Amino acid sequence: MGRHSDFGTARHRLEPGLIGSIGLLRFKTFYERVHAPTLGTTMGLFTILAASMFYFSLAQTRPVVHEILIGIFVTTTTPITFMFLVQATLYRDRFEGSDPLAGLSVEQPQVKTPHDP
Amino acid sequence: MSGQILAIALTISKIFLTLAMAAAASRILRGPRAQDRVIGMDTLYVNAMLLLLVFGIGSGTTLYFEVALAIGLLGFVATVAMAKFLMRGEVIE
Numbered sequence A: 001m002g003r004h005s006d007f008g009t010a011r012h013r014l015e016p017g018l019i020g021s022i023g024l025l026r027f028k029t030f031y032e033r034v035h036a037p038t039l040g041t042t043m044g045l046f047t048i049l050a051a052s053m054f055y056f057s058l059a060q061t062r063p064v065v066h067e068i069l070i071g072i073f074v075t076t077t078t079p080i081t082f083m084f085l086v087q088a089t090l091y092r093d094r095f096e097g098s099d100p101l102a103g104l105s106v107e108q109p110q111v112k113t114p115h116d117p
Numbered sequence B: 001m002s003g004q005i006l007a008i009a010l011t012i013s014k015i016f017l018t019l020a021m022a023a024a025a026s027r028i029l030r031g032p033r034a035q036d037r038v039i040g041m042d043t044l045y046v047n048a049m050l051l052l053l054v055f056g057i058g059s060g061t062t063l064y065f066e067v068a069l070a071i072g073l074l075g076f077v078a079t080v081a082m083a084k085f086l087m088r089g090e091v092i093e
Helices: A006-012 A015-026 A037-060 A067-095 B002-030 B034-059 B063-088
Strands: none
Touching: A015 A037, A015 B002, A015 B034, A037 A067, A037 B002, A037 B034, A067 B034, A067 B063, B002 B034, B034 B063
């Protein structure tokens, strides 16, 4: 099998995904919960991709870097999806009359709803 | 010896990722509102993708990488479509 250098990554790479999912399970409100899975999509992803790149590069004795594709794609799309989700949640909360930003003193941004003229 | 370390690390990885997927699935089942279930599904597919990558390291073939890439692409589209549905009530206007 491989040599020595890929095992450091192999050992330490798993915690962020689990921590992110536990955070998703334990936080109280949705706006807190939205933070937790990003642990898995940044550090958890990068460590596993680094381990995979190390392992295949050593096993095939040539540089294997196609895992970067997944890394680029997931890091680009996760903020987009979560931003969409929080926007939708804010709209739904305001539609039901419980504005989570109501007590803040800053000037409130107007969320444009699709039914406004 | 080093192969044994790799096997142990892979097993621990699989166990942890399975626990993470169980936590995400529990959030899908328990989630008080629809957006909680959507974010649980997003976490579930990301963890499944990571688990496939770990399987790929264990088996030594690049087939799992392609499956993980497809899961990443389709999961993004699915989550964006569901967020849009929550916002507007329909996906394609």
